[in-house]
Amino acid sequence: MRLSDRIKASYRGLRTNMSRTMLTILGIVIGITAIIIVVSIGQGAQDLILSQIQGLGSRTIIIEPGREPHGPADFSEMYTDSLKQRELDALMNSANVQGLEYVAPMVIQVVPVNYENEISRTNILGSSVEIANVLDIYADDGDLLREDDIRNHTSVAVLGSEVKIKLFGESDAVGERIKMNGRSYMVIGTIHPKGQVGFLDVDHMVLIPYTTAQQYITGTSHFGALFARAIDEDSVPRVVRDIELTLRELHGIDDPDKDDFHATTQADAMETVGVITGALTALLSSVAAISLVVGGIGIMNIMLVSVAERTREIGLRKALGATNTDILAHFLLESVILTVFGGIIGILMGSLLSFLASLVLTKVLGRAWSFTFPISAALLGLGVSASVGLIFGIYPAKKASRKSPIEALRYE
Amino acid sequence: MALIEARNIVKAYPDGTRALSDVSFDIQEGEFVAIMGPSGSGKSTLLHVLGFLDGQTSGTYRYNGKSGDQYEPDEIAKLRNQKMGFVFQSFNLLPRTDVLENVALPLVYAGIGKKEREKMALKAIRLVGLSSRIHHDCSVLSGGEKQRVAIARALVNTPDIIFADEPTGNLDSASGRVVLEFLQKLHSEHGHTIILITHEQSTAEHAERILSVRDGQLESDVKVEHRRFAKEGYEK
Numbered sequence: 174m175r176l177s178d179r180i181k182a183s184y185r186g187l188r189t190n191m192s193r194t195m196l197t198i199l200g201i202v203i204g205i206t207a208i209i210i211v212v213s214i215g216q217g218a219q220d221l222i223l224s225q226i227q228g229l230g231s232r233t234i235i236i237e238p239g240r241e242p243h244g245p246a247d248f249s250e251m252y253t254d255s256l257k258q259r260e261l262d263a264l265m266n267s268a269n270v271q272g273l274e275y276v277a278p279m280v281i282q283v284v285p286v287n288y289e290n291e292i293s294r295t296n297i298l299g300s301s302v303e304i305a306n307v308l309d310i311y312a313d314d315g316d317l318l319r320e321d322d323i324r325n326h327t328s329v330a331v332l333g334s335e336v337k338i339k340l341f342g343e344s345d346a347v348g349e350r351i352k353m354n355g356r357s358y359m360v361i362g363t364i365h366p367k368g369q370v371g372f373l374d375v376d377h378m379v380l381i382p383y384t385t386a387q388q389y390i391t392g393t394s395h396f397g398a399l400f401a402r403a404i405d406e407d408s409v410p411r412v413v414r415d416i417e418l419t420l421r422e423l424h425g426i427d428d429p430d431k432d433d434f435h436a437t438t439q440a441d442a443m444e445t446v447g448v449i450t451g452a453l454t455a456l457l458s459s460v461a462a463i464s465l466v467v468g469g470i471g472i473m474n475i476m477l478v479s480v481a482e483r484t485r486e487i488g489l490r491k492a493l494g495a496t497n498t499d500i501l502a503h504f505l506l507e508s509v510i511l512t513v514f515g516g517i518i519g520i521l522m523g524s525l526l527s528f529l530a531s532l533v534l535t536k537v538l539g540r541a542w543s544f545t546f547p548i549s550a551a552l553l554g555l556g557v558s559a560s561v562g563l564i565f566g567i568y569p570a571k572k573a574s575r576k577s578p579i580e581a582l583r584y585e
Numbered sequence: 586m587a588l589i590e591a592r593n594i595v596k597a598y599p600d601g602t603r604a605l606s607d608v609s610f611d612i613q614e615g616e617f618v619a620i621m622g623p624s625g626s627g628k629s630t631l632l633h634v635l636g637f638l639d640g641q642t643s644g645t646y647r648y649n650g651k652s653g654d655q656y657e658p659d660e661i662a663k664l665r666n667q668k669m670g671f672v673f674q675s676f677n678l679l680p681r682t683d684v685l686e687n688v689a690l691p692l693v694y695a696g697i698g699k700k701e702r703e704k705m706a707l708k709a710i711r712l713v714g715l716s717s718r719i720h721h722d723c724s725v726l727s728g729g730e731k732q733r734v735a736i737a738r739a740l741v742n743t744p745d746i747i748f749a750d751e752p753t754g755n756l757d758s759a760s761g762r763v764v765l766e767f768l769q770k771l772h773s774e775h776g777h778t779i780i781l782i783t784h785e786q787s788t789a790e791h792a793e794r795i796l797s798v799r800d801g802q803l804e805s806d807v808k809v810e811h812r813r814f815a816k817e818g819y820e821k
């Protein structure tokens with residue numbers, strides 16, 4: 174029997190029970206959808222990590238207040254006030270930490286920014302002069318922060334490119350005054366468009382001296398984080414150790430488990446994201462596996478029903494010369510066509526959902542989450558769905574092929 | 586060597602019904618034999634055994650010198666596909682499939698291409714006079730038309746032997762005569778071996794020889810003295 178005739182016969186066999194067959198493949202559709210999402214989101218996460226590392230540089234160490242979060246309960250500790258000017262000074266002392274290029278403090282808060290009638294809710298970033306190096310930014314117009322501004326708590330602001338456009342449009346911003354938290358600030362510069370650096374969207378923020386931010390915006394004396402940079406990549410581990418020792422001594426901590434701060438390197442950050450995406454992958458993979466097995470059993474069930482219903486047809490085909498192999502192939506092909514069809518729908522749905530997820534994640538995370546059509550996952554999906562069809566189709570098909578022609582012909 | 590050799594064939598169905606008991610006969614290649622008997626006498630059962638569609642409970646049956654268990658399963662499939670033509674008592678047409686495809690079905694399993702298949706099928710359909718119905722779904726056909734589709738399908742692969750189970754059972758006398766004439770023509774002009782099952786003496790007399798069965802036993806095996814020829818006239 175020719176292959177084209179085999180496929181045609183199986184396809185026609187399926188078509189006679191269209192609505193029933195459609196319901197049967199639901200499990201396969203869900204399974205393959207999950208596979209596509211796993212691969213696609215995994216890819217997006219990886220792209221994101223790479224861009225983040227490229228943005229901050231592998232020499233950057235982020236020191237945050239509170240213990241390193243291991244569970245949801247630990248996140249509250251991120252708001253402790255363990256990092257203040259005293260800690261900053263201690264770290265900047267080269268007798269304490271060697272191989273450190275600089276440390277830049279950060280104070281972040283979202284506040285409304287007004288200029289005349291324009292209002293924009295933005296991140297205020299309070300930092301020091303070194304922020305230019307941390308974020309690798311420079312001024313388009315005017316200046317970035319100056320040492321004097323830090324020392325004197327001056328009310329000056331540097332605008333991200335988008336904030337500048339939002340408030341001022343095309344007209345000049347430098348020398349103008351904006352209002353934040355009821356206080357007036359002089360715009361001293363605008364930042365050249367930069368986009369995302371780490372978790373900061375440079376274009377949408379306003380940069381002011383950290384001393385000013387602490388005094389007038391947050392009203393507290395602690396920092397949200399310290400950004401340190403080692404002189405080279407090799408000294409990162411040593412710098413981290415020195416930072417930890419210095420802060421522990423300063424805070425009188427003997428037991429590292431009682432740390433009231435934590436230092437993360439970009440390698441650590443990558444690991445964390447890896448753990449999160451790994452968990453997500455494991456979850457979705459098990460969804461995929463379960464629904465594929467359930468879907469496969471559904472296929473097997475419907476094929477068994479179909480074989481029973483078509484006993485007469487099977488007998489007739491055999492009486493007219495169909496071999497056992499012909500009948501086996503017929504039903505096996507039916508189930509494979511079914512599952513592959515489900516697989517194709519799953520690939521389309523998975524791609525669509527991943528694409529939507531990329532839009533949502535971009536919005537929620539505030540950073541570009543890339544979507545690429547996962548070709549390798551699509552091929553994997555096709556392979557998996559065909560295999561499910563083969564594995565779960567073999568038993569019904571074997572059963573069909575073993576029917577004796579006369580029993581089948583007599584079946585009413 | 587006879588084409589068909591049946592020796593002491595016994596067929597008991599699982600429920601205990603003894604449909605055939607101790608049936609023995611030979612049929613030579615090229616013979617036209619009628620198997621005659623009342624309803625329930627075991628005619629169809631016998632035909633199924635002869636066509637390797639069903640196994641006998643005991644006794645030996647040889648086709649072309651080989652018994653069923655001496656053939657490979659695929660060989661038997663090939664035999665049914667290319668050497669035997671079946672006209673089943675209950676037609677057994679594929680549902681939701683048109684006349685042309687039903688007739689061409691054995692050719693699909695013979696691995697013949699679509700074009701050639703359609704050519705051969707159309708020829709067989711013309712022979713049974715259904716050319717105007719080729720694209721009709723088989724389920725809408727009348728009983729007689731279905732019977733003719735079944736006959737066309739049995740002929741399409743020009744088999745060596747045709748097993749026809751009551752092929753005139755659903756036909757009026759005129760159509761029945763056409764079928765019998767046709768079987769006689771296949772026999773005389775093309776040398777096909779024909780086994781015709783019927784419960785009517787008059788139909789059986791179109792064959793050269795009549796095997797009568799009753800209650801699963803071979804009652805008589807006689808040569809037809811005054812053979813009927815459908816071309817001359819056929820009475821019910």
Ligand SMILES: Nc1ncnc2c1ncn2[C@@H]1O[C@H](COP(=O)(O)OP(=O)(O)OP(=O)(O)O)[C@@H](O)[C@H]1O
Pocket residue numbers: 583598599600602603604622623624625626627628629630631674784
């Ligand atoms: N699968 C089966 N199981 C049990 N008994 C059966 C089975 N098939 C046939 N029989 C019985 O075997 C006997 C012979 O049946 P068969 O169909 O061979 O008769 P037949 O001569 O062809 O009759 P008809 O002329 O009515 O077609 C009958 O009594 C029938 O009831």
Ligand SMILES: [Mg+2]
Pocket residue numbers: 628629630674750
């Ligand atoms: Mg019968």
